[in-house]
Amino acid sequence: MIQDIHSHTYYSNCGADEPEKLAEKAVEAGIGLFGISDHNYGIGSRKREYFNVLTELRDRYSGRLRLLRGIEIATVNGLCITPDEDISYFDYCLVEHIDRPDSCVGGMGIFDFAKRCGCNTGIAHTDLFSYLAVEGADPLEYFTRLAENGIFWEMNVSYDSIHGYREHAYVKDFVKSEYQQDIVRRSGVCLSVGFDSHRIAEYRDDRVKDMCAFIENAGIKLWSRD
Numbered sequence: 001m002i003q004d005i006h007s008h009t010y011y012s013n014c015g016a017d018e019p020e021k022l023a024e025k026a027v028e029a030g031i032g033l034f035g036i037s038d039h040n041y042g043i044g045s046r047k048r049e050y051f052n053v054l055t056e057l058r059d060r061y062s063g064r065l066r067l068l069r070g071i072e073i074a075t076v077n078g079l080c081i082t083p084d085e086d087i088s089y090f091d092y093c094l095v096e097h098i099d100r101p102d103s104c105v106g107g108m109g110i111f112d113f114a115k116r117c118g119c120n121t122g123i124a125h126t127d128l129f130s131y132l133a134v135e136g137a138d139p140l141e142y143f144t145r146l147a148e149n150g151i152f153w154e155m156n157v158s159y160d161s162i163h164g165y166r167e168h169a170y171v172k173d174f175v176k177s178e179y180q181q182d183i184v185r186r187s188g189v190c191l192s193v194g195f196d197s198h199r200i201a202e203y204r205d206d207r208v209k210d211m212c213a214f215i216e217n218a219g220i221k222l223w224s225r226d
């Protein structure tokens with residue numbers, strides 16, 4: 001099963017595409033499980049509207065595509081969701097920048113934060129092994145705890161003009177490191193794959209497919225929403 005559960009539409013300030021363009025591209029590219037995950041601060045007060053647009057799209061594309069309604073949550077620069085903000089009705093959320101010193105989800109805070117989110121929670125584009133070294137936390141213990149709490153970790157394979165054609169170093173490290181793969185495999189944590197599209201014209205489904213295949217071949221669990 002090919003998945004890509006990280007993408008942006010014009011509901012994100014940095015995105016440009018109408019949601020349907022993404023769904024069309026996902027079908028064309030043979031992505032089985034596709035998630036749209038606009039930034040919470042871009043969506044702003046349009047959260048219900050955004051959710052309804054995705055629900056309508058999901059229903060219209062059912063049979064061709066399994067579309068998930070997601071949201072990416074910022075945790076720095078005062079952009080985090082407010083304590084009373086409800087996002088529990090989304091299919092999942094991606095939490096970003098938890099490794100930054102100014103993150104409102106610092107330290108081991110992701111466990112409480114995921115409970116507070118109330119939906120499936122993943123950690124977006126974060127070098128967790130470096131983060132754990134800074135925190136002085138044991139990787140196997142941490143990943144096992146993620147697994148027990150149903151929190152997944154994203155392999156972000158973005159490569160486009162918006163991201164300056166940079167590949168994430170933590171992903172390259174992970175692919176090379178038997179040690180890291182072994183920890184993740186033993187912990188039972190799930191990995192998700194995301195291209196983080198902001199311009200669907202620059203979409204690279206080959207990168208998504210290669211990563212899904214790599215994870216499967218490594219005997220690691222690919223996340224799927226139950």
Ligand SMILES: [Zn+2]
Pocket residue numbers: 072096124125
């Ligand atoms: Zn992000």
Ligand SMILES: [Zn+2]
Pocket residue numbers: 006007008072196
């Ligand atoms: Zn993103």
